[in-house]
Amino acid sequence: MKRSEIQPEPTVEPYDEPTGGWGSVKSLATKSLAEGLAISTIWNTLYKQNKPDGFACVSCSWAKPADSHPFEFCENGAKATIWEQTKRRTTRDFFARHKVSELLDWPDHDLEKNGRLTSPMRYDASLDQYVPVSWESAFKEIGRELQALDPKSVIFYASGRASLETSYMYQLFARVYGSQNLPDSSNMCHESTSVGLPLSIGSPVGTVVYEDFAHCDMMLFFGHNTGTNAPRLLHPLQEARKRGVPVFTFNPVEERGLMRFKNPQSPAEMLSPGEGTKMSSEYFQLKCGGDIAAITGIAKTVFALDDAAREKGGARVLDTAFIEEHCHGFDDFERFVREASWEEIERCSGLARSELEEVGRTYARSNAVMAHYGMGLTQHRHGVANVQMLVNLLLMRGNIGKRGAGISPIRGHSNVQGQRTVGITEKPELAPLDKFKEFYGFEPPREKGLATVEACQGIIDGTVKAFIGLGGNFSRAVPETELIEKAWRNLRLHVQISTKLNRNHLLPGAVTYILPCLGRIERDRQASGDQTVSVEDSTACIHGSKGWRPPASPELLSEPKIVAELAKATVPGRSTIPWDEWVGNYALVRDEIERAYPQYFKDFNQRFLQPGGFHRDLPACRREWKTENGKANFHVPEDGFDTNPDIDTRGPDVFTLMTLRSNDQFNTTVYGYDDRLRGISGSRMVLLMNRDDMTRLGLKDQDFVDVETHADDGVERRVEGLRVHAFKLPKGDVGGYYPELNRLIPLWHHAKDSHVPAAKSVPIRVAKAKVAAVAAE
Secondary structure (H helix, E strand, C coil): CCCCECCCCCEECCCCCCEEHHHHHHHHHHHHHHCCCCHHHHHHHHCCECCCCCECCCCECCCCCCCCCCCCCCHHHHHHHHHHCCCCEECHHHHHHCCHHHHCCCCHHHHHHCCEECCCEEEECCCCEEEECCHHHHHHHHHHHHHCCCHHHEEEEECCCCCHHHHHHHHHHHHHHCCCCCCEHHHHCCHHHHHHHHHHHCCCCCCCCHHHHHCCCEEEEECCCHHHHCHHHHHHHHHHHHCCCCEEEECCCCCHHHCEEECCCCHHHHHCCCCCEECCCEEECCCCCCHHHHHHHHHHHHHHHHHHHHHHCCCCCCCHHHHHHHEECHHHHHHHHHHCCHHHHHHHHCCCHHHHHHHHHHHHCCCCEEEEECHHHHCCCCHHHHHHHHHHHHHHCCCCCCCCCEEEECCCECCHHHHHHCCCCCCHHHCCHHHHHHHHCCCCCCCCCCCHHHHHHHHHHCCCCEEEEECCCHHHHCCCHHHHHHHHCCCCEEEEEECECCHHHHCCCCEEEEEEECCCCECCEECCEECCEEEECCCCEEEEECCCECCCCCCCECHHHHHHHHHHHHCCCCCCCCHHHHHHCHHHHHHHHHHHCCCCCCCHHHHCCCCCCEECCCHHHHCCCCCCCCCEECCCCCCCCCCCCCCCCCCCCEEEEEEECCCCEECCEECCCEEHHHCEECECCEEEECHHHHHHHCCCCCCEEEEEECCCCCCCCEEEEEEEEECCCCCCEEEEECCCCHHHCCCCCECCCCCCECCCCEEEEEEECCCHHHHCC
16 A cells, blocks of 8 residues: 655654644635535535534534534544545545555555445456446345355444444344354454443543533543544633633643644634643543553552641541442452552653642542543553543542533544443443344344454454445454455455445455445435434434435435345345335334433433433443442552553663544544644645654664564564654654554454453554665655
């Protein structure tokens, strides 16, 4: 594949402008024109984005407030809409002009840039091309192929974008067929949340809602690039900062969104010469993987302040009443924190004792504290322990289950959380299988299915025979790129339900189909009229979404229609599910979701279109703990502060790699080659490094380096020809772009228990490139 760059020498310069502001406006205008869209057309569409009578953003899952702004979108959300609404098309003629082997050499950006898919296509190995096929023929052959396979060898993947209605139908199709292999994109990001939070507080999702922002008096951010991945969160954060709420951010990388922000929707701010709002009171660049140590330092300060208060006979700093009534495991947690030395805390976190004590003092005098986090916590070997340690800190002062406080995992894709809610899971205990049996007259599989890492292993060792993808770019998103791409071609069946061409389509199995679907912004007309779908946001609120733009092609089918036709062709007569009726009226699917999950979806059809949606009933929000012991549990990290307990990372040339997403990217979708908020332009083939580390290795800006994984498993994982650039990072830490550097991540290098790829702490070796000319192509 060609290098992900558009200029021979990328530029990396400090970016001192605030997030938002004129930089965002200019970026969106440029993207609109590049996709052939008139500014008036795209603004008319964006006006409906994240509104009660409009459509839900197709990118991030941040909350949609009941009292929406005139423009309720962010820069990256607008880019996603522009990307989907492009005038460009990937037609039958395009596939007739290009062989798959040729397209494999195209960068990710160029494949999707070519535009929307328009027709169902089947791979013809004799031509090495995709050729048109009728929908009827496609469904029949896919059904025959699936009928000939062992259901346990078939993967039903969901990317996190499909609606609740589609997701409910998709998981039923898989289970009627006999497969529990229902991995989704959550396996690669917030599965550490889904594993850690239920053990701590009995809920797989966070407890913060949008309205809490107005009542909090302190916030913590750990490992989240808010300015790129959830920019609309900056609006309530800015309001909190303007009323003096202290915000402390912990991240190895200085991300502009949590430093300075100018609200593009405020004329006064846009026209003022100022730097915008300072978003973090203090921004701490801790070492990569140093989160448990940092949280321990904050907790240690709280214990010290509580000791002092007791000695003076003053009010306790710990919420002892809450701990005694609601919690378990506090004594073990207290022992762990008290026994930790400040010397070790400082060494492992990379932060000074005084800095952590400052946060601890502020926390001790605050009464409603919210803790937000992203994949900077979850994508580590100790990702689950990271999440639980942050919960421990909140429990110390009763900051869960009250107004203005709580734990807030900031999810990625627009319905990744909701898909899990309605049954997209490989874990049988998380789905109401007995109800499915009763409602639809089939026997669901009861054994555990394959999650993402296990599915990858099955593809590599040949036990997985077929892959059905409901959106996404799976092979590009997962670790172990080279082994996965090589093994993928051994699949018997490969089916992708997609809106745009991506690299995964170019890895054909024996039988391979591309099934193009409607986008969420497009009108979905079925037997009962125009349809509305639903999604769940990061705060567990359910919202409606109604497309209104004309479809990109008259041949496109909706995702529910495609799922239903695949089910009818594969498992006819094996359940009582009325597939055609459901496709004709999605409200019937919502009725079924309510029937299967009455605790979450009471009066679903009556409530989901109301402004702000409706909140799922989460017992933890009212201090009811659905854990085994009925308590909120303190958990002690088993491995202490060690980031990679099973790898010896000592050595002068061994560094810790964090994979990063750019400002011009959403997941594997690359909109362009400019990472404006980090000051990087023209290339994604860069390695960011501390200046002192570069000097020690004899490197200077623009030098080519080769990078290889530091592991002793006999597999060479190597990326050559990255341009190294000095960047403000902790010593020993380096950064580079996802998905280009996924090939450096071993499949076995994942979080304990959750199996989330540990993409934020990959041990690598860095050396000056041996052949710079080859590296530069």
